[in-house]
Amino acid sequence: MTNRMECWRIALLSVIITIAVLILLAFIIAIIQTGTAEVIKDSLIDEYCSNISITEARELEVCNE
Numbered sequence: 001m002t003n004r005m006e007c008w009r010i011a012l013l014s015v016i017i018t019i020a021v022l023i024l025l026a027f028i029i030a031i032i033q034t035g036t037a038e039v040i041k042d043s044l045i046d047e048y049c050s051n052i053s054i055t056e057a058r059e060l061e062v063c064n065e
Contacts, residue, residue: 045062045063048063049062049063
């Protein structure tokens, strides 16, 4: 009886984890498709380039775009 109960728990946990992973993947894909990731990337680059010296920023291609 307990072995049967344990199998159900394992199966339920497996299904829940699978659904959570699928939801997470859908969320990541939605963020990428809406362009939010690009905006965040540009913001991080701008912040980084403004916090380093001008001579260093000139040498970095990403800061010269």
